[in-house]
Amino acid sequence: MNVHQLETPALILDLDRYEENFRIMKNFTEANGIRLRPHYKSHKCTWIAHDQIAAGAKGITCATLGEAEDAARAGIEDILIANQAPQMSKVTRIAYLATCCRLTVCVDSTENIAALEAAAALESAAIHVLVEYDVGMRRCGVTDAEEFLLLAKLADAAPHLVFEGIQAYAGNLSHEADFEKRKKNSDWVESRLSALKKYVENAGLKIREVSGTSTGTVQFRPKNSVYTEIQPGSYIFMDKAYSLLNLPFRNALFLLTQVISVVGKERIVTCGGMKSISVDQANPSLAEYPGIPVEMSEEHCTLPFVPEGITVGDYLRLIPGHCCTTMNLHDHMYLVRKDKVMDRREIVSRGKSR
Numbered sequence: 135m136n137v138h139q140l141e142t143p144a145l146i147l148d149l150d151r152y153e154e155n156f157r158i159m160k161n162f163t164e165a166n167g168i169r170l171r172p173h174y175k176s177h178k179c180t181w182i183a184h185d186q187i188a189a190g191a192k193g194i195t196c197a198t199l200g201e202a203e204d205a206a207r208a209g210i211e212d213i214l215i216a217n218q219a220p221q222m223s224k225v226t227r228i229a230y231l232a233t234c235c236r237l238t239v240c241v242d243s244t245e246n247i248a249a250l251e252a253a254a255a256l257e258s259a260a261i262h263v264l265v266e267y268d269v270g271m272r273r274c275g276v277t278d279a280e281e282f283l284l285l286a287k288l289a290d291a292a293p294h295l296v297f298e299g300i301q302a303y304a305g306n307l308s309h310e311a312d313f314e315k316r317k318k319n320s321d322w323v324e325s326r327l328s329a330l331k332k333y334v335e336n337a338g339l340k341i342r343e344v345s346g347t348s349t350g351t352v353q354f355r356p357k358n359s360v361y362t363e364i365q366p367g368s369y370i371f372m373d374k375a376y377s378l379l380n381l382p383f384r385n386a387l388f389l390l391t392q393v394i395s396v397v398g399k400e401r402i403v404t405c406g407g408m409k410s411i412s413v414d415q416a417n418p419s420l421a422e423y424p425g426i427p428v429e430m431s432e433e434h435c436t437l438p439f440v441p442e443g444i445t446v447g448d449y450l451r452l453i454p455g456h457c458c459t460t461m462n463l464h465d466h467m468y469l470v471r472k473d474k475v476m477d478r479r480e481i482v483s484r485g486k487s488r
């Protein structure tokens with residue numbers, strides 16, 4: 135089947151570029167001696183998680199328990215939930231999940247540690263734990279080294295928890311367009327984490343893992359990085375927001391649209407609006423006309439320009455503003471090589487926000 139036989143709007147993955155993005159990441163991690171634990175929330179597809187592990191990833195990172203359950207059900211054996219999930223019903227689900235795979239979760243409160251220990255004891259499970267440290271994002275996590283140590287000691291002393299180390303995600307730096315600023319602040323994160331590691335280890339606890347890092351800051355992890363594993367997600371697809379950073383990865387994810395109206399010499403309109411492509415982080419743009427800002431509405435994309443020879447029925451490709459939230463809008467994606475549709479795959483964890 136040719137890609138132009140697909141009913142639009144259709145989410146399509148350019149397999150050549152997807153595979154190239156994998157290679158670039160693999161070369162980086164191998165050259166720098168750092169392990170990859172890519173973020174599942176970017177694709178929400180168990181088959182991509184398997185591709186990533188086959189390409190050398192040690193396991194995956196999830197944002198939600200529902201994603202982690204899907205991944206475990208599909209046979210992924212090493213899963214980190216890089217998030218807080220203190221609700222009691224979720225703590226119970228976490229303890230059960232820890233009997234099905236090697237599960238690591240993040241904590242930032244004494245109450246959550248106590249609840250996880252109690253639930254793990256009931257299941258006779260071992261739950262691996264990272265204490266979350268806020269390195270500037272101002273999301274979850276403790277900011278104080280003493281508070282970190284207190285939680286680390288509690289987790290370490292809990293018979294059914296295994297204290298592993300630090301979760302530190304500087305998402306505030308991911309899309310910083312100024313290269314020097316991004317680098318300087320990433321170096322500062324490294325030194326802050328090295329100081330924390332030293333402080334905790336001087337108190338007698340071993341830090342085995344330091345986990346974090348996004349597509350936008352991978353390049354600043356030095357050979358001797360304090361991070362033992364990195365969690366980039368978007369690198370496999372890329373999007374408009376990341377394309378402003380001049381990273382080596384290329385756009386592989388597109389929304390295939392069709393021109394549905396040509397309005398005089400003023401504008402063209404395609405199908406596919408913000409109900410099928412994300413506008414958070416950046417406005418989408420057309421791959422064929424990247425420099426011309428488009429206007430998005432619910433089911434339409436308007437280009438304020440009429441390209442020479444364009445007619446109703448022509449196909450154009452939109453680059454998502456943000457790939458991760460775009461994946462959450464579709465049930466399926468089409469795998470495409472050149473112009474040939476190779477397969478249709480389910481986006482299994484779409485909507486799994488619990």
Ligand SMILES: Cc1ncc(COP(=O)(O)O)c(C=O)c1O
Nearest residue numbers: 173216303348349365366367368
């Ligand atoms: C905890 C955590 N790690 C890693 C990532 C991956 O970031 P990116 O998709 O920008 O590579 C995210 C993204 O939100 C995140 O929240």
